[in-house]
Amino acid sequence: MRKILLACLFTLPVLAVAPAQAQIAAFPSKPIRWIVPYPAGGGSDFLARTIGQTLSQQTGQPVLVENKPGGNTAIGATELARSAPDGYTVLSADNGTLIFNGALYKSLTYSPTKDLAPVTLMGRFPMILVVTPSNPAKDAREFIAQARANKDKGTDFASAGAGSPHHLAMELLKTEAGLKMTHVPYKGAAPALTDVAGGQVPAMMVDMAAGAGFIKGGKVRPLAVANAKRLPQLPDVPTFAELGIKNVEAAALVGMVVPAGTPPAIIESLNKRVVAAINEPAVKQKLIEFGVEPVGDSPAEYSALLEREITRWHKLIKDLNITLD
Numbered sequence: 001m002r003k004i005l006l007a008c009l010f011t012l013p014v015l016a017v018a019p020a021q022a023q024i025a026a027f028p029s030k031p032i033r034w035i036v037p038y039p040a041g042g043g044s045d046f047l048a049r050t051i052g053q054t055l056s057q058q059t060g061q062p063v064l065v066e067n068k069p070g071g072n073t074a075i076g077a078t079e080l081a082r083s084a085p086d087g088y089t090v091l092s093a094d095n096g097t098l099i100f101n102g103a104l105y106k107s108l109t110y111s112p113t114k115d116l117a118p119v120t121l122m123g124r125f126p127m128i129l130v131v132t133p134s135n136p137a138k139d140a141r142e143f144i145a146q147a148r149a150n151k152d153k154g155t156d157f158a159s160a161g162a163g164s165p166h167h168l169a170m171e172l173l174k175t176e177a178g179l180k181m182t183h184v185p186y187k188g189a190a191p192a193l194t195d196v197a198g199g200q201v202p203a204m205m206v207d208m209a210a211g212a213g214f215i216k217g218g219k220v221r222p223l224a225v226a227n228a229k230r231l232p233q234l235p236d237v238p239t240f241a242e243l244g245i246k247n248v249e250a251a252a253l254v255g256m257v258v259p260a261g262t263p264p265a266i267i268e269s270l271n272k273r274v275v276a277a278i279n280e281p282a283v284k285q286k287l288i289e290f291g292v293e294p295v296g297d298s299p300a301e302y303s304a305l306l307e308r309e310i311t312r313w314h315k316l317i318k319d320l321n322i323t324l325d
Helices: 002-026 043-059 071-081 095-104 140-149 165-177 189-198 208-216 264-278 281-290 299-319
Strands: 032-036 063-067 089-093 116-131 155-159 181-185 203-207 221-226 251-259
Touching (some): 043 063, 043 251, 071 095, 071 251, 089 095, 089 116, 095 116, 095 165, 095 299, 116 140, 116 165, 116 189, 116 208, 116 264, 116 299, 140 165, 140 221, 155 189, 165 203, 165 221, 165 299, 189 203, 203 208, 251 299, 264 299
Parallel strands (some): 032 063, 032 089, 155 181, 155 203
Antiparallel strands (some): 116 203, 116 221, 116 251
């Protein structure tokens, strides 16, 4: 009898593990719900729908994109955090979700580091300094000189919203160049660009995906790219570093995350499938044309990037005492 009991005790863990392994091996065996914490039509939504379509073709399972805007992405992030950690609910997470919100708010309904697990950085939306076409500045150096000369009165700048990558990219430029500028937040990049084009506000930082129509149409003029290298869509626009303006690199980073506690094997499976989708030539070309710099890294690489970005941006936010509470 004792031998039988011991045999049962050793067998139980194996029996418990077997169904879990079977579930992982069969993943995905049902539709994947993809939460986008922004309205339909924006950059994050485009990424999810473009990659999700290929992911669906690869897996044979529907990928259902669900828009849950609000709370500077907190509504969507909170819903993901409360979902089952099984890989069947994922979230498009950007700088606000994973980096900025932790410093901008005294309290959040989710923890960026404890409730969410990185899968992969899908793409980067590098920021571009643009000005009203009538502005005489030929490049970012002249713009900075112009702002310094106007320091007693100050210079306004527009953004897609307080706490957005566009807002904080300009705060970074202000800090590095020692400028006095006043933030004018808008509800989205489109109305901000409209006012910059009309001369109501002289400048802003914008990503290529949001600003392409205004830039190509000559409604706003690009002066510099806040990126390590020039953008293929704007080969004649220099980087800030090329102009001798150091440490001004900023981008909207959009990645995929899952609830904390999701089995590592499921995260690895999702990672491989999403990275494969990003690297499909047709998908990659579509992303580039939209203004995205495709990435597709490992969970470990994405996690390490987030740690570095949190350190960098939290310091800037706290030094400037920026808060959304």
